[in-house]
Amino acid sequence: MPGKRSFKELPARLLAWYDKHARDLPWRVSPADRALGKRPDPYRIWLSEIMLQQTTIPHGTPYFHAFTQRWPTVEALANSRDEEVMTAWAGLGYYARARNLLKCAREVVALGGFPETEKTLVKLPGIGPYTAGAIAAIAFDQQAAAVDGNVDRVFARLLALKGEWAEEKKVIAAEVRALVPEKRPGVFAEALMDLGATICTPTRPNCLICPLADMCAARAEGEPDTYPRKPAKAATKVRHGVAYVLLEGDEVMLVRRPDKGLLGGMLALPGTEWPKSGMPDEAPPVEANWETIGEVRHVFTHFALILTVKQARLTAKRPDGVWTPIRDVEGLPSVFAKAFLLALPEA
DNA sequence: AATTCGGGGAT
């Protein structure tokens, strides 16, 4: 049995591959343009990294365009009202990211610009180990590692890691840190992610065209797609709730959810709690002639929700709501957007 | 170390 594989040639091999096969993404500077001295805009790199946390590029990209058009600079974003940013983020999910985005923008402006090192970046709200490394490397050419889900998968296979996944991830982080080249560390970060996204894919990796195939222990074993070996996830349970569409004239009553917890800080339809078991036992927000207009099924990370939607027309507005003309409703998270659509199918 | 936190697309 040979000893631990050497990845001495890995960085050069990977960079050569990337020079030819880099994905063209809106926030990126291509390897060719980098060679001409062009540098990415730290604001755009930061924004894209936050938006793409646990989010696919097809889903995040339209939001990236909308944000950069509306807020071209971190100063513009920092000066925006919280509600505008939450509305623009609606539908993208993980709304703590949007709250932290604004906090971070304001801290960055107070600092006079983005800090340039991993150590300082990671102190900012919404920036964790991955994002700090990615920004430091990609935007500031720091010799930092950016270990995302792609990179975890690539190295789980290169090393054929079979142990407990939480421990193996630490092994991977150390391995990647040791491999980051002095020159073009940002390009190296992008290249590793692209390899995972386009060749070393979760299912059916295309080892035949992989530039690292000869270094890959999982490839040598013959079943690379069985890596990484992650623990099984718990089954998602079902919860029930009721959402209310209160109409008065041509306006609907919305509410602003508190900053903490699920859908924190977002606009919503008023409704019951969603108890972990059983049916909600709360009374409707007002006495009215409630009509059940449908049911929405929506899957969150930890549970599935069956939301009964009831509608009533009032003759006087409740004072504690955010009354909004029906045609102007925007900024609802997906579950409430679906529910509202039941009431206003033409909207 | 485990849990919370969204949403949509691919398989």
Added chain:
DNA sequence: ATCCCAGAATT
């Protein structure tokens, strides 16, 4: 149905 996605913050 299950897994995955340029993960971070909280408990």
